[in-house]
Amino acid sequence: MKRAYDVVIVGSGVAGIAAANTLAGHGLEILVIDENPHAGGQILRQNCRVTDGFWEFDPRLGRSGRTVSIRKIVQSLRPIQRPKGITCVHQARVLGIFSDLQLLVHVPDTLYPGGSGSGRVLEIDAGYLLLATGARERCLPFKGWTLPGVMSLGAAQILMKSSGILPARKTLIAGTSPLQTVLALEILKNKGNVTAILDENHLTKKLGLLPLLKHHGSLAGEGAMQMLRLLIRQVRFRQGVRVTEARGKNGLSAVVTAGLDRKGNTVPGTFQTYPARALAVGHGFTANIELPVQAGCALDYDADRGGWVVRVDDALETSVAEVYAAGEITGIAGAGKSFVEGKLAAVSILEKLGEKTGPDVCVPELVRMQKQQMGYASFLNQLCQVPSSAYEAIDDEVLICRCEEISMGEIRKQISQGFVTGGSLKKATRCGMGRCQGRICQPLLFDILQALTGQTPEQIGSPSFRAPVKNVPLESFLHP
Amino acid sequence: MGSRVPHIVVIGGGVIGTSIAWHLAKKAARVTLIESNDLASGSSGACDGLVFMQSKKPGIHLRLAMESLKRFSDLKKELPMDIEFRQAGGRVVIQTPAEYQAMEQFVQAQQEIGLDVCLMDAKDTLAAEPFLSPDIYGSTWSPLDAQVNPIKLTLGFALGARKNHACIMTRSPVLGIHTKNNRVTGVVTTKGEMAADMVVNAAGARSGLIAQMVGIDLPVRPRRGQLVVTQATSRMIFSCMISAGYIAAKFDPSLADDAGEGMSMEQTDNGNLLLGSTREFEGFCTQNTLSGIRRIISRTTAILPALTRLQVIRTFAGLRPFTPDGLPILGPVASMDGFFMAAGHEGDGIALSPITGELVADMILGQKSAIPLTPFSLERFTTPKGQAHG
């Protein structure tokens, strides 16, 4: 590992791999950093289990000019020998981005043997920086959502994909996310059981969103196929139902649900209890913008793109020169957009460097595909969106900040005292001052503020993050 | 003005501005506090919470600090927020024989004026703070030293002021100050204009920019202080601490470049350790640097080795309003009627905020104050006998 690279790519998910492939072969020194044990990000994690070597997508994938589905992306991935000039490090974490594209990076002892066992923190200079840090899930909090056994939809998938382990013999699935059906099928494929899928969305809302999919016939078809397969397997599927409570002593034992009216309010007298040892629940996604914020990149708020996202120009350059962003952090729209943007960002960087791109890259097609994928973003994010009444209805005793253990009651109290911006509410409550730096609670706090105060996103403000954006041992700073 | 109640505009929603607003509002003055961002979003939200007495030189500085300290216990009761004030004592950690000698003299001078402080050898120090490194040389200890949550203190002042009918405007950057015949008449913010009979400049590290609006040059410079925050953990230190080097840096900026920066440590009510601090002139930049973080961590772990098994969860940096003589600038300015200064506390803003608010409020309202403000006037930098210190 060197201390300076022509291009540093943060994240080796779909966007990161697509970018690295496109940048390879031009004599550039490229560093791909990922905090996971293996490449692949959340989508390709079981396909990239080997630590050395690299991957590429079937070049035809970028020339179709049509919407690319996750299935196609997964299928078109193939292992290759690591291209010359590409260094790929795993379990290394970018902690901060300082001026002049200087990255603060924590690397494990496996990359720098002889250390203290805590790894070490280095500065790495990037000529160009491509941020492809992906997204995480959102979750609407409910009583008991901190109980062991309650997990995100993604967490349940990861258990199976990375380790071949089911979340439980029987898993209850809830929320608003399209990951619900994906997870259910994955569980069934692995001979597990699904107690039920409890979708908060009514059929009418979903039908109302269908016009947004008019250019995405293949994605709509794929969704319909998933539903059909679940129906054939006789999975219990309920719509217009929300989890109101998770019960159990030191772990989940039961889940209480309530029916929802058309506006998303719970209907009295519709409570139902399910025994459960695992509840997988999710309400859409939010972009991992910690590092772009660290780098000083301007953000935009767009509910149709999943909330606060990185502002980019047509070339995917952020407001900070030489810093590019690709994939979910410019708008939540799934793997297809990540693939296209990874390639496009790489092309932009190559153009800046005066390099010609290979024959397998067709920019006008990619641009067309990117625009199309954005249409899917509106569908996806509106589908996942929780009505503001749901935030208003959160019980006072429910914890919002899991790290600092701050309750909804405390948040309500401080909002009523006038702390109505994201920044001031954080100061008044400690929400977001814990280990995760607000990754879980800040999007919630934002939605709560919108619901309770009716302010604009700009009035509430975007979240802030400080280096190190991930926890690191003090000791790792002691070894230069 | 006639019999109308004068309108006082306080610029700056940090600990100094909110304290002044609270003190004024309590005395039924008509006050508007203007903050460009959120309350405590500048230095008051990016600093440690030390309320240290024994770091001050005997003289006006220490007197000010002692008067301030007295007021904290009342604030704890009066403010509508738990300010996490804890008077658990403080320690100046001594790491070399040379420092020990210097501190001997410093402590003697403090004891002569009756400050409750004593010198301890390594053995006694380690008995009181068992996690400290056995390599330390000793410490000075004062039961007077305390700590407070700076953010809660600022928010507490602001909420208290509002309870007493002060108007608080956040997210309202000041664009200009209107004057007529050498007297302030109004303040322009992004949200509009307002008439003002008096304007208090409590804009901390940015007070120079506010003063420029009325043609006044301030010798206040932003001095960056970086801090490191660890995870919350069980009690690791029982009182707040600074190193002897820190005191040296406070009194001689030329020492701040290297080891003279010293270190500070406190463990908050929440259990996090706050490790500080750097002292750097880098303009208005509030970015952290790897070298700054490294300096803080190597100095603090040398004194408290148990830290090494903790994790850093974030770092931050604030701009301390530095003045050439280390004392704040308080009171009226000769060249502009109705314009008052309350800035330049450098690293002492939190500790001195209660007394600053009281003195400035008393002065503005023409009441008798506990300490005369003349040694803190801006004019001390222009008159030949400018060195007010001591």
Add this chain to the structure above:
Amino acid sequence: MGNTDTDLRIACANRGPKITLQVDGVPCVAYEGETVHAALLAAGIRALRIAGKTGESRGIFCGMGICYECRVTINGVPDKQACMTIATDGMQIETR
């Protein structure tokens, strides 16, 4: 701890060689390549730590290194993220 969830390992999954972890001093079977959080879940262990203020148990939540809920002590090093750590033979894991 409850062990009603044993046999969570998916039969058709590719597994590495069998390894043994020590979880709170008790031997626990796992397979090379599994993450610590998954191996613990397969052993019926859902509660991984105690939250400081409320004293509640916490376990896996995000599964991808975001939320810091799955912190355990690994080989004497506290607060390691179980979901981001690959299990290795003989690994000593302590939950709280």
